[in-house]
Amino acid sequence: xxxxxxxxxxxxxxxxxxxxxxxxxxxxxxxxxxxxxxxxxxxxxxxxxxxxxxxxxxxxxxxxxxxxxxxxxxxxxxxxxxxxxxxxxxxxxxxxxxxxxxxxxxxxxxxxxxxxxxxxxxxxxxxxxxxxxxxxxxxxxxxxxxxxxxxxxxxxxxxxxxxxxxxxxxxxxxxxxxxxxxxxxxxxxxxxxxxxxxxxxxxxxxxxxxxxxxxxxxxxxxxxxxxxxxxxxxxxxxxxxxxxxxxxxxxxxxxxxxxxxxxxxxxxxxxxxxxxxxxxxxxxxxxxxxxxxxxxxxxxxxxxxxxxxxxxxxxxxxxxxxxxxxxxxxxxxxxxxxxxxxxxxxxxxxxxxxxxxxxxxxxxxxxxxxxxxxxxxxxxxxxxxxxxxxxxxxxxxxxxxxxxxxxxxxxxxxxxxxxxxxxxxxxxxxxxxxxxxxxxxxxxxxxxxxxxxxxxxxxxx
Amino acid sequence: xxxxxxxxxxxxxxxxxxxxxxxxxxxxxxxxxxxxxxxxxxxxxxxxxxxxxxxxxxxxxxxxxxxxxxxxxxxxxxxxxxxxxxxxxxxxxxxxxxxxxxxxxxxxxxxxxxxxxxxxxxxxxxxxxxxxxxxxxxxxxxxxxxxxxxxxxxxxxxxxxxxxxxxxxxxxxxxxxxxxxxxxxxxxxxxxxxxxxxxxxxxxxxxxxxxxxxxxxxxxxxxxxxxxxxxxxxxxxxxxxxxxxxxxxxxxxxxxxxxxxxxxxxxxxxxxxxxxxxxxxxxxxxxxxxxxxxxxxxxxxxxxxxxxxxxxxxxxxxxxxxxxxxxxxxxxxxxxxxxxxxxxxxxxxxxxxxxxxxxxxxxxxxxxxxxxxxxxxxxxxxxxxxxxxxxxxxxxxxxxxxxxxxxxxxxxxxxxxxxxxxxxxxxxxxxxxxxxxxxxxxxxxxxxxxxxxxxxxxxxx
Numbered sequence: 001x002x003x004x005x006x007x008x009x010x011x012x013x014x015x016x017x018x019x020x021x022x023x024x025x026x027x028x029x030x031x032x033x034x035x036x037x038x039x040x041x042x043x044x045x046x047x048x049x050x051x052x053x054x055x056x057x058x059x060x061x062x063x064x065x066x067x068x069x070x071x072x073x074x075x076x077x078x079x080x081x082x083x084x085x086x087x088x089x090x091x092x093x094x095x096x097x098x099x100x101x102x103x104x105x106x107x108x109x110x111x112x113x114x115x116x117x118x119x120x121x122x123x124x125x126x127x128x129x130x131x132x133x134x135x136x137x138x139x140x141x142x143x144x145x146x147x148x149x150x151x152x153x154x155x156x157x158x159x160x161x162x163x164x165x166x167x168x169x170x171x172x173x174x175x176x177x178x179x180x181x182x183x184x185x186x187x188x189x190x191x192x193x194x195x196x197x198x199x200x201x202x203x204x205x206x207x208x209x210x211x212x213x214x215x216x217x218x219x220x221x222x223x224x225x226x227x228x229x230x231x232x233x234x235x236x237x238x239x240x241x242x243x244x245x246x247x248x249x250x251x252x253x254x255x256x257x258x259x260x261x262x263x264x265x266x267x268x269x270x271x272x273x274x275x276x277x278x279x280x281x282x283x284x285x286x287x288x289x290x291x292x293x294x295x296x297x298x299x300x301x302x303x304x305x306x307x308x309x310x311x312x313x314x315x316x317x318x319x320x321x322x323x324x325x326x327x328x329x330x331x332x333x334x335x336x337x338x339x340x341x342x343x344x345x346x347x348x349x350x351x352x353x354x355x356x357x358x359x360x361x362x363x364x365x366x367x368x369x370x371x372x373x374x375x376x377x378x379x380x381x382x383x384x385x386x387x388x389x390x391x392x393x394x395x396x397x398x399x400x401x402x403x404x405x406x407x408x409x410x411x412x413x414x415x416x417x418x419x420x421x422x423x424x425x426x427x428x429x430x431x432x433x434x435x436x437x438x439x440x441x442x443x444x445x446x447x448x449x450x451x452x453x454x455x456x457x458x459x460x461x
Numbered sequence: 462x463x464x465x466x467x468x469x470x471x472x473x474x475x476x477x478x479x480x481x482x483x484x485x486x487x488x489x490x491x492x493x494x495x496x497x498x499x500x501x502x503x504x505x506x507x508x509x510x511x512x513x514x515x516x517x518x519x520x521x522x523x524x525x526x527x528x529x530x531x532x533x534x535x536x537x538x539x540x541x542x543x544x545x546x547x548x549x550x551x552x553x554x555x556x557x558x559x560x561x562x563x564x565x566x567x568x569x570x571x572x573x574x575x576x577x578x579x580x581x582x583x584x585x586x587x588x589x590x591x592x593x594x595x596x597x598x599x600x601x602x603x604x605x606x607x608x609x610x611x612x613x614x615x616x617x618x619x620x621x622x623x624x625x626x627x628x629x630x631x632x633x634x635x636x637x638x639x640x641x642x643x644x645x646x647x648x649x650x651x652x653x654x655x656x657x658x659x660x661x662x663x664x665x666x667x668x669x670x671x672x673x674x675x676x677x678x679x680x681x682x683x684x685x686x687x688x689x690x691x692x693x694x695x696x697x698x699x700x701x702x703x704x705x706x707x708x709x710x711x712x713x714x715x716x717x718x719x720x721x722x723x724x725x726x727x728x729x730x731x732x733x734x735x736x737x738x739x740x741x742x743x744x745x746x747x748x749x750x751x752x753x754x755x756x757x758x759x760x761x762x763x764x765x766x767x768x769x770x771x772x773x774x775x776x777x778x779x780x781x782x783x784x785x786x787x788x789x790x791x792x793x794x795x796x797x798x799x800x801x802x803x804x805x806x807x808x809x810x811x812x813x814x815x816x817x818x819x820x821x822x823x824x825x826x827x828x829x830x831x832x833x834x835x836x837x838x839x840x841x842x843x844x845x846x847x848x849x850x851x852x853x854x855x856x857x858x859x860x861x862x863x864x865x866x867x868x869x870x871x872x873x874x875x876x877x878x879x880x881x882x883x884x885x886x887x888x889x890x891x892x893x894x895x896x897x898x899x900x901x902x903x904x905x906x907x908x909x910x911x912x913x914x915x916x917x918x919x920x921x922x
Binding site: 099100101102104145146148152157159160169173175176177179180181182183184185186187188189190192193195196197198201236341342343344345372375376377412413414415416417418419420421429432433434436437438440441443444446447448459460 | 560561562563565606607609613618620621630634636637638640641642643644645646647648649650651653654656657658659697802803804805806833836837838873874875876877878879880881882890893894895897898899901902904905907908909920921
């Protein structure tokens with residue numbers, strides 16, 4: 001045990017510390033596969049007081065701290081590759097006081113997203129933030145990265161569901177932010193500053209989350225489309241005519257990987273270049289008729305080739321698997337992920353330019369398109385050819401990145417819509433934020449983290 | 462003209478400057494009546510470049526700047542009482558690019574709230590932030606104070622409707638915050654830091670506002686209640702049974718002032734101690750029946766004495782006047798306003814304690830209760846007896862404040878739910894924010910406003 005670590009053990013004898021190789025590897029990485037984990041050790045605090053003790057120790061010994069939740073991040077925000085102490089919150093995973101009148105629930109940061117969803121459901125309520133990793137992602141990480149997912153079009157990002165936050169700052173202060181109040185105009189809203197700050201200002205050690213009433217029964221409609229340009233046309237038709245809770249799109253290549261990976265049958269007899277999956281309110285199956293009429297209209301216009309509408313909750317779930325299976329099915333190909341967004345009205349022109357750019361620049365790579373088109377958010381995954389070395393592949397992708405991001409900048413878009421910045425996108429921050437903004441971000445980090453011990457090297461250049 | 466002002470005129474010859482006494486009085490105050498206006502002059506920029514020029518000049522000459530919108534604030538945030546230059550945005554009042562697909566609209570800061578509402582309506586859309594002052598309040602001020610109002614229970618505060626902000630910081634930098642994107646996880650969200658910052662970090666010079674679909678037709682139900690404690694009981698019954706867009710309450714004293722002030726007839730034959738006004742979705746008058754059933758249930762329980770349900774849009778508007786007329790009707794009494802909030806589940810216990818406290822401490826003053834009870838937000842207005850001098854009245858109120866705020870602190874509440882802090886509540890900030898938070902707020906102010914020229918003395922002690 002290194003001298004600083006021995007000192008930590010001495011100061012906090014109850015604190016669980018792991019230094020075995022398995023733990024260092026396991027807790028040193030998120031889902032990003034471009035880094036070698038090399039943490040000093042893993043700390044697993046059980047109380048807020050232990051978290052504060054860790055921060056005080058880190059300031060004293062100038063040791064960097066990396067927060068660790070479910071480590072399902074895709075930008076390296078939870079990677080510890082430089083001798084940092086990883087602070088894992090998985091032991092702080094209690095769901096606390098439920099307030100039925102205010103419709104809020106107090107959670108520790110290690111609560112798994114799906115556990116919160118289930119808890120809410122047991123109370124006749126609903127926690128609407130949902131995504132493929134919800135079975136292992138943790139609430140503290142969701143808040144630190146302002147997680148999005150498949151219901152953003154109706155329910156917004158994680159930010160919208162945070163009524164109060166308890167944080168330990170990089171200076172070791174314990175702050176109670178907003179206290180779960182619906183209305184509180186008493187100065188700068190630090191709660192919103194911490195949401196999406198990726199652990200660079202402090203640790204989330206508690207959260208009061210909002211819940212809502214469950215939606216009416218949902219139907220799922222899967223449509224086959226002849227061209228990328230039709231995706232937005234179909235979106236506009238359905239958005240006007242039914243109450244959408246999701247509007248996702250994916251390419252035939254994406255579907256191909258899902259079919260090859262799992263036990264699903266093809267949804268249509270003939271393959272189409274693109275697909276969209278819509279989820280919509282369907283109280284007492286009354287939405288069916290409206291949805292079918294809109295489907296007919298799109299069919300007449302030639303914007304849609306075929307479609308299938310779920311006839312049961314079970315079939316709705318099955319249709320979702322075509323979309324939700326994509327990310328896992330391409331993981332073996334070490335995808336280089338781009339997660340970009342533009343204002344939704346600019347999506348058609350942006351997609352046309354991007355399609356041309358990628359076709360010209362990645363002639364030898366397979367490019368998988370999917371995303372939350374209702375939010376203007378595209379996930380572009382470039383797959384590594386098996387024969388190519390990881391570093392060479394990454395270098396090739398980063399070269400194309402320059403052009404992709406130039407396009408994003410031209411369209412006033414975001415270079416990271418929901419994955420955050422972390423390590424992987426840190427050097428591209430200037431695509432979406434001006435030099436002045438970045439300088440001010442650094443100034444703000446100093447206010448909360450004067451010694452620069454909180455997740456250093458992430459987010460900010 | 463003072464030498465610094467002459468220099469400003471020389472640097473920006475096109476800039477409209479007013480120094481006449483009427484203008485100094487008019488632009489030097491908001492709706493708060495406790496201060497003597499004494500600005501240096503009034504600047505009325507027409508362009509962002511002029512705003513930047515003013516800030517550069519202010520830094521050079523160390524002149525304090527006070528932003529000025531509709532000046533309908535209730536906490537003195539727009540008061541200029543110490544030789545400041547008032548920067549009025551009323552000439553920057555254009556409504557710009559409308560984006561039908563993204564459902565956003567670009568606005569200059571001087572756009573009047575009602576003008577934005579009307580513009581949205583003309584496009585078949587809806588801007589839901591609404592309050593008594595919406596005919597004169599301006600968007601820049603709404604954003605700087607995170608304005609709330611009567612629809613918060615369904616639509617949230619102004620914060621929820623800001624998709625992008627253009628600001629000029631106290632260092633003179635022009636920042637484009639979030640660019641109107643639905644998803645953008647690229648570091649600290651400065652947009653949310655500026656919302657509610659009361660002009661202490663910089664000026665809002667442009668905003669991309671979200672719009673939404675209009676609600677279905679609304680019905681209004683006015684109920685007479687026997688006791689303050691029944692307000693929350695009635696709220697819980699109706700919130701479960703109908704789709705509420707407003708839930709307001711007021712005391713019989715409040716109603717008395719409205720009736721004395723205007724041409725309205727009393728809503729019920731017999732007076733009751735308290736009233737609640739509900740607005741609810743009523744598509745094709747189908748909500749009526751549900752609402753009437755809930756009314757019957759409350760009547761049986763003895764929680765309600767009488768009620769009237771609007772039979773037309775016109776009658777709905779008339780019922781609203783009982784609630785909306787309160788603020789204006791008591792203005793002649795120079796009310797001392799408290800705008801406090803607690804978590805909604807704690808409202809009954811809080812109201813009981815507060816009622817006892819006010820009855821004991823204000824035996825000689827008339828106390829008017831009303832508020833947005835669905836958000837946990839109470840407006841407590843203490844009226845000045847005509848014979849009492851303003852300063853003596855204020856001193857008496859501030860003495861009681863100490864006890865009111867001690868109660869707010871005990872209940873984990875907010876000492877300013879929607880009016881903001883400004884000058885009037887500045888010295889009470891510690892009721893709702895810890896000493897560490899206040900120190901960090903001061904640190905953040907320094908990042909954006911290194912010379913302390915932006916609305917100094919407001920918000921922060």
